[in-house]
Amino acid sequence: MVVGTGLLGTSVALALRSAGADVWLTDRDDRVLALAVDRGAGTPGPPPQPVDLCVVAVPPGAVADVLCDVQLAGYAAAYTDVASVKAVPLRAATELGCDLSTFVGGHPMAGAERSGPQAARADLFTGRPWVLTPTPATSPAALGAARALALACGAEPVVLSPDEHDRAVAVVSHVPHLLAALAAARLADAPAALVALAGQGVRDVTRVAASDPDLWVGILSANAGPVAEVLDAVAADLARVAAALRAPAVDDAVRDLLVRGRTGRGRLPGPRSQPAPGAGR
Template identity: 55%
Template sequence: MKTAVVLGTGLIGTSVALALSRHGVLVLLEDRDPDAARTAASLGAGTVLVPEGLEQPVDLAILAVPPAHVARTLRDAQARNLARAYTDVCSVKGSPAAEAASLGLDTTGYIGGHPLAGREKSGPLAARADLFEGRPWVLTPDQGTRRDVLNRALELVSLCGAVPVVMDPVEHDHAVALISHAPHLVSALMAARLEHASEEAARIAGQGVRDVTRIAAGDPALWREILTANAGAVADVLEDYAGDLAAVIGSLRSLAKEPNSPAGEAAAEELVARLRRGNAGQARIPGKHGAPRAAYAAVPVVIGDAPGELARLFAAVGAIRVNIEDLAIEHSPGQNVGLVTLYVDPDAAPGLAAQLVERGWTVQN
């Protein structure tokens, strides 16, 4: 790939452009908001496409627009003969492909794509060239997709450092409803409970609620587009969820009314059963490098909230020759300290804790 056009210079489009530019691809940029395109160009993502267009088609056009705009953007790009091949990066695949077919477009030169990466921030200023490194990137070819178009899309995925995954469009939409779109709504609804929470409740909010509500910070306008395009599949997931939620509420009401009765005992067992189902589902989320999720031991370390403290802790762990598999950081309310929980191999945890204490660190039991 020598040349590309990115249509839409938000977070994803600009990140794609930065990744391609880093590999020497000549990238041209266009956005309905000229300021967004100029901002992306100023970041080194490419050059703004001039109104006169191109002398000859580029190798690939990347449509970085919301799902509802993909087909119309593809129609406009094909009418201008912008590229030899076209792909998109939106998070819904079925409806854009169906609309493109209904408009009579040449779908043999187009392949759907969805990089499963993002940030809570939006716009070109939030873009990163390494946003897709190691992340799945779904491609949804159909029987009519030309081989050269598939190969060009695979090259795009490779240049962005992502991992290609080929899926059927309908299967993809059901999958992202389960693992992305419905969770975002659940996170937003949980975060909404905090809007009118007391100051005391907000002050003691810890890592648990931060984890559950992190993705609720997403752009509502963008999520309106996503949820509209995949509404049926998301509704199916939430309908099942609503049934589980109603059953849990019933169990909790029974426990509140008669905690020590046979009915209360049955309700408690029902809650435990559902929590175990949650354990089983969470265990299916892949671990490092796509391998089965491993069980790690937690080593909680208290650190000061000061420059260099986290680096000093990492250096100490490195000197002890222990690999950090994962970590979590929780800030203490009202104090300039935090708790860093290091997740390491269970066999290494006792020795790591002991040696950190010897080096002056406070390790919680």
């Protein structure tokens, strides 16, 4: 069962359908649900009897409430989510009294600039890391079900704690998204003749800035602490470089940043079998 038929939820459903699984779909928006059903992602409505796994595919701020609702309804033997922040939803679920023994947090490191079921792909997760964030309360059966989901979607399961996950995505996803937005924002009020000179480089740097702002406000708010910490370090680097550029002669601060940037770029994993646009959301 998949609750929430946006980009990730529908992509999970399409991947499972491709693997031969029966999938039931629910969404609070009937129009969005109908689009997912039309794409062959599954059967609308809750399952007639409990299923092996329920995937909660909603924004971070809604995970806990939806999790409690589906657990109370008894829709599945185990539950997971696909939100890009883990610690805050887990705390909320704990406060609401959700059954943490049947739940394991999950985050497939894949996405796209476009949202909604119309952008979903069955191969979105192929070769991508799928982070699982069990707690001491998580049962082996729940963790096994979430791991099986990731493998069925063609992903590579990776186990981290919720806090480790949130610190990691601040570095590899959330702050890079903000930096793309900062670069793209320079173009918003720039003269048209200037923007017309833009080439592939600026398109590459700003690609993820085309994502839904409201979605990203929710993501960044839920991971505010780790994101702010990384941004402080970025701001310090920018301040040093700006000061160096204002000096009579450009000093080593500029070259140091460029060298560190090239080194960091070189540490990224090589292309995977099916690279996903906007990966890491």
